[in-house]
Amino acid sequence: MAVIGAGVVGLSTALWLQRYGHQVEIIDPAPPLPGMDFRRAASFGNAATIAPNAIFPVASPGILWKVPGMLLDKEGPFSLYWRDLPDLLPWLSAFILSSRKPRFDHLTSCLATLMRHIEVGHAPLMAEVGDIRLGRGTGSLHLYRSEAELKSAHVAMVRRNQEGIRGDILTAAQIREREPNLAQEYYGGALFHDAYVLDDPEAYCHGLARAIIARGGSFTRGSAEDLEINGAGLTVRTSLGLIKSDRVVLSAGAWSRDLARRSGQSLNLNTERGYHVSFTSQKELLSHPVMYPSDGFFLVPMAGEIRAAGTVELGGLDKPTRPVRLEVLERKARRMLPGLGTKRSDWLGFRPSTPDSLPFIGPSLRDPRLFFACGHGHLGLTLGGITGKLIAALVSGEKPELDLAPFSPGRSTSGLRLADPCPRHNPSRRRGS
Numbered sequence: 001m002a003v004i005g006a007g008v009v010g011l012s013t014a015l016w017l018q019r020y021g022h023q024v025e026i027i028d029p030a031p032p033l034p035g036m037d038f039r040r041a042a043s044f045g046n047a048a049t050i051a052p053n054a055i056f057p058v059a060s061p062g063i064l065w066k067v068p069g070m071l072l073d074k075e076g077p078f079s080l081y082w083r084d085l086p087d088l089l090p091w092l093s094a095f096i097l098s099s100r101k102p103r104f105d106h107l108t109s110c111l112a113t114l115m116r117h118i119e120v121g122h123a124p125l126m127a128e129v130g131d132i133r134l135g136r137g138t139g140s141l142h143l144y145r146s147e148a149e150l151k152s153a154h155v156a157m158v159r160r161n162q163e164g165i166r167g168d169i170l171t172a173a174q175i176r177e178r179e180p181n182l183a184q185e186y187y188g189g190a191l192f193h194d195a196y197v198l199d200d201p202e203a204y205c206h207g208l209a210r211a212i213i214a215r216g217g218s219f220t221r222g223s224a225e226d227l228e229i230n231g232a233g234l235t236v237r238t239s240l241g242l243i244k245s246d247r248v249v250l251s252a253g254a255w256s257r258d259l260a261r262r263s264g265q266s267l268n269l270n271t272e273r274g275y276h277v278s279f280t281s282q283k284e285l286l287s288h289p290v291m292y293p294s295d296g297f298f299l300v301p302m303a304g305e306i307r308a309a310g311t312v313e314l315g316g317l318d319k320p321t322r323p324v325r326l327e328v329l330e331r332k333a334r335r336m337l338p339g340l341g342t343k344r345s346d347w348l349g350f351r352p353s354t355p356d357s358l359p360f361i362g363p364s365l366r367d368p369r370l371f372f373a374c375g376h377g378h379l380g381l382t383l384g385g386i387t388g389k390l391i392a393a394l395v396s397g398e399k400p401e402l403d404l405a406p407f408s409p410g411r412s413t414s415g416l417r418l419a420d421p422c423p424r425h426n427p428s429r430r431r432g433s
């Protein structure tokens with residue numbers, strides 16, 4: 001089997017395919033292997049947080065009225081390049097349609113269902129990779145600066161609790177007790193007990209790649225340029241030559257859209273650019289991943305650094321870093337945690353985002369031998385493992401453990417065509433775990 005793309009989603013899928021008994025060849029011009037530069041992948045520099053509490057789609061009710069204000073605020077968490085508007089229109093219109101309350105509720109249920117399965121996707125892979133340190137046990141902390149923000153957090157917590165997410169609302173004093181070094185400006189917070197942090201998401205991807213090689217998998221360090229489908233099988237034209245395969249998984253993150261189009265399937269996928277700035281870490285300055293949601297980034301204690309990562313910029317795949325976004329991120333991080341040390345590094349990454357915040361997991365409408373595992377937006381690290389397991393089950397002709405209709409590459413991402421069915425839990429026999 002060929003897997004296109006070696007970010008956390010492609011790698012997790014390849015390793016799950018091997019666990020189900022398939023041979024894999026991964027195609028990526030810059031995979032996480034010694035001597036290669038993995039920085040272009042979103043999986044390189046994310047906020048490292050496995051976040052089962054992140055069940056709400058980005059397009060929330062009322063967002064249409066908030067966006068103009070966010071765009072006018074040069075320091076806000078959201079920005080776009082106006083000249084990209086024509087390319088963005090299908091995505092933005094589906095995004096706005098996804099924010100209608102009934103649709104938002106439906107999408108929340110879909111994401112929550114997927115979240116309930118993340119550990120069966122991750123645990124076997126993490127055990128196989130070994131040598132990773134997980135910041136477990138603290139949970140993650142969302143902060144609020146006003147009574148109004150905390151009230152909304154209460155409402156969201158009720159919904160989360162209904163979906164089985166464990167969390168509590170905290171007072172300002174309880175926040176200070178847990179994180180005494182944070183600025184004393186938070187009115188309250190929410191603690192999500194089951195979230196945890198990977199010490200180093202890049203190292204995890206290297207570990208996955210090593211595990212794949214140890215099982216006999218191979219890497220072609222070239223770029224997939226075209227996908228041809230015919231009776232005999234699928235042919236991937238790469239920068240290094242043709243690769244023929246009986247089945248192919250497309251998991252090239254934000255770069256999947258053009259390859260999908262070449263295969264005859266259109267995907268409503270765009271990129272939400274995000275940044276990180278990392279700081280030298282002082283011991284015990286921070287113990288949880290913390291987020292002030294209105295600023296749109298996480299501050300995360302990691303191996304040897306504290307990383308501020310997040311914000312959203314609709315800007316395609318080719319434009320350079322915008323220094324002003326990094327400056328704002330750094331300033332806001334220092335406001336949140338005044339004791340932060342010196343800046344160590346920064347990074348721009350490309351989230352592969354769908355307008356309805358659900359990933360594409362499933363076969364192509366054009367040919368059932370082509371599978372899509374892309375579009376994980378803000379949650380690819382969280383959802384990589386379960387995505388891989390679901391794809392491996394499909395490829396093996398098994399019934400996956402949940403209904404994948406809401407994640408179908410052929411769904412309407414605006415919800416305007418037929419209503420997407422709600423996911424149903426479908427316990428099936430476990431394999432390969």
Ligand SMILES: Cc1cc2nc3c(=O)[nH]c(=O)nc-3n(C[C@H](O)[C@H](O)[C@H](O)COP(=O)(O)OP(=O)(O)OC[C@H]3O[C@@H](n4cnc5c(N)ncnc54)[C@H](O)[C@@H]3O)c2cc1C
Nearest residue numbers: 005007008009042043046047049224253274379380381382
């Ligand atoms: C600032 C920021 C913070 C984030 N924080 C979190 C977080 O805390 N938790 C979380 O769950 N998620 C987080 N995310 C999201 C997460 O990082 C992504 O959803 C995830 O990394 C996507 O993984 P992927 O494998 O789909 O894509 P990528 O990691 O982008 O990998 C795609 C791969 O495809 C390859 N490729 C591209 N074109 C081709 C081609 N033509 N042929 C072959 N290969 C190709 C690339 O080289 C790359 O290696 C964050 C993202 C950002 C930007």
